[in-house]
Amino acid sequence: xxxxxxxxxxxxxxxxxxxxxxxxxxxxxxxxxxxxxxxxxxxxxxxxxxxxxxxxxxxxxxxxxxxxxxxxxxxxxxxxxxxxxxxxxxxxxxxxxxxxxxxxxxxxxxxxxxxxxxxxxxxxxxxxxxxxxxxxxxxxxxxxxxxxxxxxxxxxxxxxxxxxxxxxxxxxxxxxxxxxxxxx
Amino acid sequence: xxxxxxxxxxxxxxxxxxxxxxxxxxxxxxxxxxxxxxxxxxxxxxxxxxxxxxxxxxxxxxxxxxxxxxxxxxxxxxxxxxxxxxxxxxxxxxxxxxxxxxxxxxxxxxxxxxxxxxxxxxxxxxxxxxxxxxxxxxxxxxxxxxxxxxxxxxxxxxxxxxxxxxxxxxxxxxxxxxxxxxxxxxxxxxxxxxxxxxxxxxxxxxxxxxxxxxxxxxxxxxxxxxxxxxxxxxxxxxxxxxxxxxxxxxxxxxxxxxxxxxxxxxxxxxxxxxxxxxxxxxxxxx
Numbered sequence: 001x002x003x004x005x006x007x008x009x010x011x012x013x014x015x016x017x018x019x020x021x022x023x024x025x026x027x028x029x030x031x032x033x034x035x036x037x038x039x040x041x042x043x044x045x046x047x048x049x050x051x052x053x054x055x056x057x058x059x060x061x062x063x064x065x066x067x068x069x070x071x072x073x074x075x076x077x078x079x080x081x082x083x084x085x086x087x088x089x090x091x092x093x094x095x096x097x098x099x100x101x102x103x104x105x106x107x108x109x110x111x112x113x114x115x116x117x118x119x120x121x122x123x124x125x126x127x128x129x130x131x132x133x134x135x136x137x138x139x140x141x142x143x144x145x146x147x148x149x150x151x152x153x154x155x156x157x158x159x160x161x162x163x164x165x166x167x168x169x170x171x172x173x174x175x176x177x178x179x180x181x182x183x184x
Numbered sequence: 185x186x187x188x189x190x191x192x193x194x195x196x197x198x199x200x201x202x203x204x205x206x207x208x209x210x211x212x213x214x215x216x217x218x219x220x221x222x223x224x225x226x227x228x229x230x231x232x233x234x235x236x237x238x239x240x241x242x243x244x245x246x247x248x249x250x251x252x253x254x255x256x257x258x259x260x261x262x263x264x265x266x267x268x269x270x271x272x273x274x275x276x277x278x279x280x281x282x283x284x285x286x287x288x289x290x291x292x293x294x295x296x297x298x299x300x301x302x303x304x305x306x307x308x309x310x311x312x313x314x315x316x317x318x319x320x321x322x323x324x325x326x327x328x329x330x331x332x333x334x335x336x337x338x339x340x341x342x343x344x345x346x347x348x349x350x351x352x353x354x355x356x357x358x359x360x361x362x363x364x365x366x367x368x369x370x371x372x373x374x375x376x377x378x379x380x381x382x383x384x385x386x387x388x389x390x391x392x393x394x395x396x397x398x399x400x401x402x403x404x405x406x407x408x409x410x411x412x413x414x415x416x417x418x419x420x421x422x423x424x425x426x427x428x429x430x431x432x433x434x435x436x437x438x439x440x441x442x443x444x445x446x447x448x449x450x451x452x453x454x455x456x457x458x459x460x461x462x463x464x465x466x467x468x469x470x
Binding site for chain 1: 256257259261262263264265266267268269349350351352353426428430431432434
């Protein structure tokens with residue numbers, strides 16, 4: 001019986017660790033409605049989310065996504081908006097705050113779950129990687145440049161401009177040059 | 185059902201399993217599951233029913249609950265887990281996967297009851313002898329394994345294992361039996377293949393004898409199968425049965441394929457039930 005108690009306590013310990021590591025939020029908690037007000041001395045950045053490239057490749061898009069609510073007619077999911085930059089904010093922090101405030105769906109892979117050591121954005125507004133052909137997915141640029149690393153590693157400075165764009169051709173159609181694209 | 189020609193039966197089983205495994209449509213999947221349950225209820229012994237329910241019902245819930253933990257797509261978030269949504273659509277899709285998986289498992293169970301090794305070898309023994317031997321060995325592997333496990337653990341019990349009431353000790357005894365089983369099964373498969381070789385299996389000029397005929401009954405069944413399958417496949421190809429779970433669960437459109445596939449998956453049950461009624465009727469006349 002001693003062995004049983006030992007085994008049981010190990011199992012309970014594992015479950016406790018797992019539960020401790022999970023953070024469960026209700027829908028209202030997740031979509032926070034309050035956001036920092038922009039004052040004169042606050043540092044700010046701009047963010048926009050667009051999916052124009054899908055409009056040119058509609059034939060590749062999953063049939064279940066061919067509605068205006070998923071792919072807006074003008075390709076703009078989030079127009080250029082100004083947000084307050086907090087100390088140490090990365091591109092991911094701003095995106096996370098922006099989609100929560102605007103109630104836009106987003107799914108990401110945590111930095112502990114992949115080999116890049118950075119958060120990977122799998123889908124925004126139900127548009128996922130591979131939703132529009134096998135070379136499609138989300139990319140980001142800061143001040144017009146594509147950094148060649150993950151969005152939770154990019155620390156932002158005052159006045160910078162983030163653009164999240166959906167590519168259907170591994171970055172070539174949105175001008176990412178470091179992947180060998182020509183840039184349009 | 186057992187008395188039909190193996191070719192017809194094989195065709196039927198393949199068609200059911202392939203359609204239910206690759207269709208995402210809930211109506212097709214549920215009718216395949218229902219057909220599988222009814223067929224299984226007739227084919228298997230009633231003493232096994234409780235054990236089967238105890239296995240498949242928890243299995244259903246495990247599969248259904250696993251999906252939402254890993255798939256966060258879907259328009260209706262219920263709550264958020266570490267910043268990612270757990271959605272209603274993911275739960276529904278998990279349920280659909282579970283229906284599909286358990287349906288396919290039940291059909292495979294029925295398959296192994298109906299399509300015995302001799303039937304399988306009758307179909308493929310001449311054309312692809314090696315592959316068919318390997319497959320027939322693989323298919324009979326699990327029931328054989330179960331039997332042998334029972335034997336080994338009985339022998340172990342006689343030697344005084346399993347006497348402790350502690351759960352940990354029990355698990356360790358099971359692990360011991362399992363290890364014995366692994367080496368036994370490897371040895372057994374080598375023995376089987378060398379014994380088949382010794383009998384000249386797969387050699388040129390070797391003749392086979394089998395008692396299977398292709399009669400009028402088989403022709404009728406084959407015709408019914410082809411017609412029903414044709415209607416179903418037509419519905420699938422034209423996109424009438426197309427169904428999405430993400431991002432929003434799509435609505436069902438009526439299709440003739442549903443009726444056809446409903447009858448298709450209930451065929452074995454109808455045939456068996458007809459036989460049972462006939463039997464009752466004859467017995468009542470004596």
